Amino acid sequence: MFHLRHFLLAAVLLAAVPHPAHPLTELESSQIRRFQDYLRIRTAHPTPDYAGAAAFLLPYAASLGLGTTTLHFTACKSKPLILLTWPGTDPSLPSILLNSHIDSVPAEPEHWIHPPYAAHHDPATGRVYARGAQDDKCLPIQYLEAIRGLRAAGFAPTRTIHVSLVPDEEIGGEDGHEKFVQSDEFRALNVGFMLDEGQASLTDEYRVFYADRLVWKFIVKATGAPGHGSKMFDGAAVGNLMDIIETVAGFREAQFGKVKAGKSGPGEVVSVNPVYMNAGTPSPTGFVMNMQPSEAEVGFDLRLPPTEDIEQIIRRIKEEWAPAHKNLTYELMMKGPVRDVAGRPLVTLTNESNPWWSVFEHAIISSGGKLAKPEILSSTTDARFVRQMGVPALGFSPMINTPILLHDHNEFLEDKVFLRGIEVYQHLIRALSSFKG
Numbered sequence: 480m481f482h483l484r485h486f487l488l489a490a491v492l493l494a495a496v497p498h499p500a501h502p503l504t505e506l507e508s509s510q511i512r513r514f515q516d517y518l519r520i521r522t523a524h525p526t527p528d529y530a531g532a533a534a535f536l537l538p539y540a541a542s543l544g545l546g547t548t549t550l551h552f553t554a555c556k557s558k559p560l561i562l563l564t565w566p567g568t569d570p571s572l573p574s575i576l577l578n579s580h581i582d583s584v585p586a587e588p589e590h591w592i593h594p595p596y597a598a599h600h601d602p603a604t605g606r607v608y609a610r611g612a613q614d615d616k617c618l619p620i621q622y623l624e625a626i627r628g629l630r631a632a633g634f635a636p637t638r639t640i641h642v643s644l645v646p647d648e649e650i651g652g653e654d655g656h657e658k659f660v661q662s663d664e665f666r667a668l669n670v671g672f673m674l675d676e677g678q679a680s681l682t683d684e685y686r687v688f689y690a691d692r693l694v695w696k697f698i699v700k701a702t703g704a705p706g707h708g709s710k711m712f713d714g715a716a717v718g719n720l721m722d723i724i725e726t727v728a729g730f731r732e733a734q735f736g737k738v739k740a741g742k743s744g745p746g747e748v749v750s751v752n753p754v755y756m757n758a759g760t761p762s763p764t765g766f767v768m769n770m771q772p773s774e775a776e777v778g779f780d781l782r783l784p785p786t787e788d789i790e791q792i793i794r795r796i797k798e799e800w801a802p803a804h805k806n807l808t809y810e811l812m813m814k815g816p817v818r819d820v821a822g823r824p825l826v827t828l829t830n831e832s833n834p835w836w837s838v839f840e841h842a843i844i845s846s847g848g849k850l851a852k853p854e855i856l857s858s859t860t861d862a863r864f865v866r867q868m869g870v871p872a873l874g875f876s877p878m879i880n881t882p883i884l885l886h887d888h889n890e891f892l893e894d895k896v897f898l899r900g901i902e903v904y905q906h907l908i909r910a911l912s913s914f915k916g
């Protein structure tokens with residue numbers, strides 16, 4: 480059957496810029512093959528094959544001479560957290576941690592031009608199509624291949640380098656990084672700086688993230704006297720709820736306006752979006768239509784830059800978004816850490832006061848790369864748990880000139896971009912692990 484969608488996809492493919500002529504070297508081909516092999520292990524939720532990933536990663540790391548440890552933070556031991564270690568010449572210095580999550584979100588194969596777990600390498604475009612190609616199964620292969628190159632060049636790190644491969648990032652990290660950072664094993668690593676995943680960049684400038692937004696939720700419940708559907712009266716539950724939805728919508732518009740005007744990035748504003756509403760008196764045919772119910776509620780997803788005045792937002796919720804005098808009550812769910820162990824916002828500084836920032840920035844420049852203005856990530860990563868421990872962490876995935884396809888259909892990463900990322904990590908690992916500061 481002819482599908483317009485397929486025709487359009489084919490047209491897009493044919494229109495793609497022809498792949499550069501320079502053929503891949505034997506080493507580059509083997510690096511792409513390892514990337515494909517890892518992508519073919521189905522680590523998507525709801526049934527991520529963590530055992531399969533461990534069976535792939537552990538011998539791979541051991542073949543490079545790295546130490547391997549597997550930790551478990553669940554009784555059933557079905558969620559391995561893999562630690563790979565390249566000891567430094569001065570183990571007294573805080574170590575470098577390179578993090579990546581093993582799991583990925585599910586894919587809907589019917590919407591993909593190549594099967595999402597086949598890791599098809601398109602010879603015309605150089606694209607490797609797979610769930611996890613960008614988010615974030617490119618990372619461990621790039622970390623390990625960068626280490627291979629550095630070892631081959633005779634490089635010896637001063638600081639110890641650890642690579643962590645963690646479960647469950649995509650479902651909140653509770654049995655992964657959240658428990659890991661609280662463990663004796665994490666303390667023993669004495670981590671001084673962490674690199675975690677970032678996002679693709681549409682331009683030739685690498686993106687870097689110095690904070691994640693806080694993920695909160697709140698529910699507002701309204702109660703009021705019930706009444707006949709025909710009667711106009713003050714204080715009805717649904718009426719009161721509609722008033723505050725309007726108030727929240729006004730705040731939302733002001734925040735969204737800053738993004739639309741280009742004044743703020745999407746991670747730099749407070750987002751608040753209604754995610755459910757619940758009201759009405761059920762009847763066998765739907766809802767009772769001539770009665771105003773005595774209860775109603777609405778749920779909001781609320782995300783805050785960690786630099787936001789948190790007390791002020793809480794006051795706003797209490798006084799403006801759920802005032803008691805309108806018979807409204809609220810429940811605020813503050814998920815995840817809000818401040819670090821020293822009470823500071825969960826932000827990694829990107830100025831001269833943070834020596835790790837300078838080392839990072841100079842390493843990118845020395846690799847021939849350019850950095851975009853540092854951003855706050857509008858969603859979350861495991862980096863928030865590490866920042867909570869007071870350890871500086873940056874979100875960075877070396878993907879330039881690449882559409883942002885994380886969690887999307889037809890997620891892909893181009894071979895040349897992937898291979899260039901290995902070079903960038905060589906510069907980063909060399910610089911970070913040699914930093915004596």
Ligand SMILES: [Zn+2]
Pocket residue numbers: 580614615648676
């Ligand atoms: Zn991710």
